[in-house]
Amino acid sequence: MTIMGTPRLRKEDPKLLTGEGKFIDDIHAHGELWMGMVRSPHAHAKIQSIDTTEAAAAPGVHSVYTGAELQEMGLWVAPLPCAWPVTEDMVNPPHYPVAADEVRHVGDLVAVVLCDSRYGAVDAAELVEVDYEPLPVVASIDAAVTDAVMANTDISSNKAYSWALEPDPEAVDAAFAAADHTVVGEFVQQRLIPAAMEPRGVLAIPAPFGGDITFYTSTQVPHIMKVMLAATTGIAENKIRVIAPAVGGGFGAKLNVNPDEILAVTLANKIGLPVRWTETRSEAAFSTHQGRGQNQKIEIAADANGKILGIRVHLDADMGAYMMLLTPGVPLLGSFLYTGVYDVPAFGFTCDGYFTNMTPTDAYRGAGRPEASYAIERAMDLLALEVGVGPDEIRRRNFLAGGEAFENLETASTLVFDSGNYGPNLEKALKLADYASLKAEQQRRREAGESKQLGIGMCTYVEICGLAPSRALAGLNYGAGGWEHAMIRFLPTGTVEVVSGSTPHGQGHETSWSMIVADKLGVDPDDVHVLHSDTAHSPLGLDTYGSRSLAVGGTAIAMACDKVVDKARLIAAHQLEANPDDLEFDGGMFRVKGTPTAEIPIQGIAYEAFTAHNLPDGMEPNLQEQVTFDPENFVFPFGTHIAVVEVDEDTGGVTLVGYTAVDDCGPQVNPMIVQGQMHGGIVQGVAQALWEEASYDEAGNCKNPSFLDYLVPSPMEVPNMVLDSTVTPSTSNPLGVKGAGEAGTIGSAAAVINAVCDALSPYGVTDISMPATPQKVWRILRDAKGGEA
Amino acid sequence: MDQLTHRGIFVQIDMTVNGRACSADVEDRTLLVHYLRDHLELTGTNVGCDTSSCGACTVHIGGQSVKSCTVLAAQVRGADVTTIEGMATDGELHPMQEAFRQCHGLQCGYCTPGMVMAATSLLSENANPTEAEVREGLEGNLCRCTGYQNIVKSVLSVGGQS
Numbered sequence: 001m002t003i004m005g006t007p008r009l010r011k012e013d014p015k016l017l018t019g020e021g022k023f024i025d026d027i028h029a030h031g032e033l034w035m036g037m038v039r040s041p042h043a044h045a046k047i048q049s050i051d052t053t054e055a056a057a058a059p060g061v062h063s064v065y066t067g068a069e070l071q072e073m074g075l076w077v078a079p080l081p082c083a084w085p086v087t088e089d090m091v092n093p094p095h096y097p098v099a100a101d102e103v104r105h106v107g108d109l110v111a112v113v114l115c116d117s118r119y120g121a122v123d124a125a126e127l128v129e130v131d132y133e134p135l136p137v138v139a140s141i142d143a144a145v146t147d148a149v150m151a152n153t154d155i156s157s158n159k160a161y162s163w164a165l166e167p168d169p170e171a172v173d174a175a176f177a178a179a180d181h182t183v184v185g186e187f188v189q190q191r192l193i194p195a196a197m198e199p200r201g202v203l204a205i206p207a208p209f210g211g212d213i214t215f216y217t218s219t220q221v222p223h224i225m226k227v228m229l230a231a232t233t234g235i236a237e238n239k240i241r242v243i244a245p246a247v248g249g250g251f252g253a254k255l256n257v258n259p260d261e262i263l264a265v266t267l268a269n270k271i272g273l274p275v276r277w278t279e280t281r282s283e284a285a286f287s288t289h290q291g292r293g294q295n296q297k298i299e300i301a302a303d304a305n306g307k308i309l310g311i312r313v314h315l316d317a318d319m320g321a322y323m324m325l326l327t328p329g330v331p332l333l334g335s336f337l338y339t340g341v342y343d344v345p346a347f348g349f350t351c352d353g354y355f356t357n358m359t360p361t362d363a364y365r366g367a368g369r370p371e372a373s374y375a376i377e378r379a380m381d382l383l384a385l386e387v388g389v390g391p392d393e394i395r396r397r398n399f400l401a402g403g404e405a406f407e408n409l410e411t412a413s414t415l416v417f418d419s420g421n422y423g424p425n426l427e428k429a430l431k432l433a434d435y436a437s438l439k440a441e442q443q444r445r446r447e448a449g450e451s452k453q454l455g456i457g458m459c460t461y462v463e464i465c466g467l468a469p470s471r472a473l474a475g476l477n478y479g480a481g482g483w484e485h486a487m488i489r490f491l492p493t494g495t496v497e498v499v500s501g502s503t504p505h506g507q508g509h510e511t512s513w514s515m516i517v518a519d520k521l522g523v524d525p526d527d528v529h530v531l532h533s534d535t536a537h538s539p540l541g542l543d544t545y546g547s548r549s550l551a552v553g554g555t556a557i558a559m560a561c562d563k564v565v566d567k568a569r570l571i572a573a574h575q576l577e578a579n580p581d582d583l584e585f586d587g588g589m590f591r592v593k594g595t596p597t598a599e600i601p602i603q604g605i606a607y608e609a610f611t612a613h614n615l616p617d618g619m620e621p622n623l624q625e626q627v628t629f630d631p632e633n634f635v636f637p638f639g640t641h642i643a644v645v646e647v648d649e650d651t652g653g654v655t656l657v658g659y660t661a662v663d664d665c666g667p668q669v670n671p672m673i674v675q676g677q678m679h680g681g682i683v684q685g686v687a688q689a690l691w692e693e694a695s696y697d698e699a700g701n702c703k704n705p706s707f708l709d710y711l712v713p714s715p716m717e718v719p720n721m722v723l724d725s726t727v728t729p730s731t732s733n734p735l736g737v738k739g740a741g742e743a744g745t746i747g748s749a750a751a752v753i754n755a756v757c758d759a760l761s762p763y764g765v766t767d768i769s770m771p772a773t774p775q776k777v778w779r780i781l782r783d784a785k786g787g788e789a
Numbered sequence: 790m791d792q793l794t795h796r797g798i799f800v801q802i803d804m805t806v807n808g809r810a811c812s813a814d815v816e817d818r819t820l821l822v823h824y825l826r827d828h829l830e831l832t833g834t835n836v837g838c839d840t841s842s843c844g845a846c847t848v849h850i851g852g853q854s855v856k857s858c859t860v861l862a863a864q865v866r867g868a869d870v871t872t873i874e875g876m877a878t879d880g881e882l883h884p885m886q887e888a889f890r891q892c893h894g895l896q897c898g899y900c901t902p903g904m905v906m907a908a909t910s911l912l913s914e915n916a917n918p919t920e921a922e923v924r925e926g927l928e929g930n931l932c933r934c935t936g937y938q939n940i941v942k943s944v945l946s947v948g949g950q951s
């Protein structure tokens with residue numbers, strides 16, 4: 001290993017830096033028609049009538065279709081897919097791309113216009129006249145739980161499912177009965193808008209003859225898309241080619257199968273012309289799923305020393321108006337993590353999923369795990385207060401394996417954690433942040449009565465990623481496997497093609513995969529070309545989400561390289577007239593041990609394999625191998641994040657003034673990329689803690705769909721972060737690697753809110769809901785100070 | 790309603806883009822960003838929002854950075870426009886592009902053209918900015934991937950050299 005583990009500049013960058021990267025809206029097809037979307041202004045209503053006459057007569061309009069007309073045209077054979085029916089009896093009324101009789105969230109599609117220009121499509125859509133009969137609206141989880149109003153006239157309760165992970169309920173009851181201390185945390189995971197900078201878009205291009213269709217879409221999941229398109233539209237899977245071009249960020253928001261995607265493919269297929277659409281930013285609040293949306297209750301029972309005896313968790317989760325691809329499963333992904341990095345003898349988790357009349361929810365960076373980490377890490381601070389020890393000490397007292405290194409440890413949540421070493425990680429972070437000095441400075445400001453108080457908060461998270469062992473997914477009733485596929489192809493002239501089933505959207509896979517291959521095969525990383533994101537080039541794959549690419553896809557690549565070397569060794573031995581066991585392979589060269597002159601480079605073997613003139617008897621020509629890797633276990637990255645905030649007591653303003661993170665994702669292939677992932681992930685979690693919330697009024701309108709009032713942080717709001725790492729290899733794959741894409745987000749929200757609460761603690765404040773806006777902080781302070789702020 | 794269905798007046802718009810004289814017949818209401826993207830096929834300039842908030846569409850007009858989604862193409866007839874496609878010369882990245890590459894100042898790359906354009910214009914006004922000045926100068930440019938740390942580092946590295 002010489003290249004892996006070193007920072008290496010990215011192959012992807014020159015294109016992206018010069019404007020040559022082709023994103024979805026940059027790609028065009030001759031004769032293309034733009035979809036103009038007619039969306040409901042009501043959160044819940046019956047469609048009385050639709051008049052499309054004026055729209056149909058508008059300049060450039062090709063056709064207009066209402067939901068009812070589309071339904072009659074028989075464009076789809078099944079409703080939009082939900083791949084994760086978490087229970088046998090989960091309620092999931094059929095959801096078609098365009099509503100025919102009832103709309104269930106603002107922005108629900110009711111009709112679509114096809115027009116020959118970008119602007120014309122939007123204009124024409126505005127000319128469609130729809131009469132609605134408004135229905136009562138469910139605009140919050142609390143409202144859904146009461147069942148006073150139904151979010152869908154086809155259901156008799158808003159509750160879609162109840163799911164439980166209760167390995168030993170009696171043990172949990174006994175733990176609470178025996179407790180010296182109990183704490184209860186009730187937290188709200190507000191809805192978030194994922195807001196990848198590139199809006200989603202589609203372009204479906206039908207072949208003039210033969211029924212083939214090429215579908216460009218800004219997706220994280222072209223392979224899953226292809227399967228789902230076939231299942232939903234009835235178009236034969238082998239007629240469909242899905243291409244994810246350059247994708248401008250995903251964060252989970254681009255892993256769905258959306259109404260617009262089904263529409264574009266089926267309409268293009270039907271009319272024989274290319275069909276396209278790009279969402280506007282404000283439209284994205286309705287056309288792309290949102291994240292989070294949970295009410296959490298966590299209870300901890302502990303003994304007199306603060307040692308945890310048991311944890312009980314209940315969630316009410318907001319599904320939104322429809323079950324999208326993974327909607328119901330998102331809370332389950334977090335369920336195993338409510339015990340955090342702690343030794344918890346007894347654990348129980350229950351979750352109810354509710355329909356509401358809001359944009360559907362689904363995965364957003366971390367998907368279930370930031371929520372879990374937030375709840376347990378906030379509750380640990382409550383426990384520390386209750387017991388009267390510091391937040392660091394309460395964690396030390398409870399770390400799994402006493403804070404020492406472990407491998408393959410079964411936890412109360414029934415999972416086996418691959419590896420961990422939590423104590424040293426915490427101590428490293430405390431030292432790096434200079435925790436003692438921060439506490440001293442905090443004390444000084446308090447004593448001086450300064451208006452800007454300091455708060456220091458920590459989060460010792462663990463996450464579960466590397467999705468996923470297929471059998472574990474089966475246990476969760478997930479509709480697909482969790483493997484990943486890779487092929488390594490030596491070309492005759494000595495360069496290498498890697499075919500990968502994972503689909504990058506900013507993570508730098510081409511660079512990292514080249515580094516793995518370069519080390520494994522002893523070739524120059526620049527001689528490695530990575531093919532991905534196009535189902536014609538890379539036919540097998542399960543794509544990119546859940547921090548799975550390296551741990552599953554990267555492992556498949558490494559294993560395929562090993563197979564290539566194994567085959568090449570046989571050819572080399574044949575050509576060098578040596579025993580394969582007597583050959584060493586180093587730096588791309590096969591050598592007969594002890595006979596340094598007898599050597600042959602692997603590129604030479606590739607050429608021999610191509611000509612096939614002189615191969616061992618019975619060997620197939622060509623040097624290429626493939627591997628489908630299905631991991632035995634998940635991977636469990638962990639780390640300690642420490643946030644430092646300044647709270648202005650006069651204004652309630654919270655400023656993040658320092659951030660230290662020591663993460664452990666096992667060995668790092670490209671530390672530069674890992675750090676970049678951490679930076680971005682951390683800021684997304686900080687944003688949840690301090691600024692972002694998709695807020696809805698009682699009528700179910702999202703009040704802040706655009707960037708004017710949905711506060712994605714700018715460079716002004718965040719400080720430089722100080723990062724370091726520890727390295728604890730995973731036992732779940734031969735590279736020992738874990739995942740880094742979501743860890744930052746999983747660690748940061750709790751650290752920041754713990755810091756805000758720490759700053760306010762002299763006033764007896766123990767909790768504040770996210771986002772901790774100036775107004776909220778100011779009010780809490782005013783109330784805590786007895787009404788005068 | 791009549792105005793909405795009206796397909797605008799088509800006008801010929803000429804300007805110099807990346808040193809080349811360009812011309813296209815477009816609807817009078819065409820935004821500069823769509824003139825560049827849809828008519829001149831210079832798709833490096835991106836659209837990230839509809840409220841002039843994100844800066845993905847930043848270009849230079851007469852050397853000044855402008856959000857090209859906030860101007861009509863017709864308003865800048867005859868102007869001298871530079872887009873991201875005009876930054877590299879003779880196959881060599883512009884120093885700001887090179888800095889972004891060296892400092893890992895981009896991930897998905899969607900905000901990047903706008904960031905590079907805004908950053909070069911920032912440095913043309915203040916050759917040696919502090920970290921705080923860089924952050925303030927790029928306030929109108931959003932990035933969802935990088936947490937800004939390496940973007941700021943990229944800009945500072947060029948500033949420090951100049």
Ligand code: FES
Nearest residue numbers: 837841843844858
């Ligand atoms: S697209 Fe111009 S500022 Fe966002």
Ligand code: FES
Nearest residue numbers: 896897900932934
């Ligand atoms: S690099 Fe993705 S938005 Fe900035």
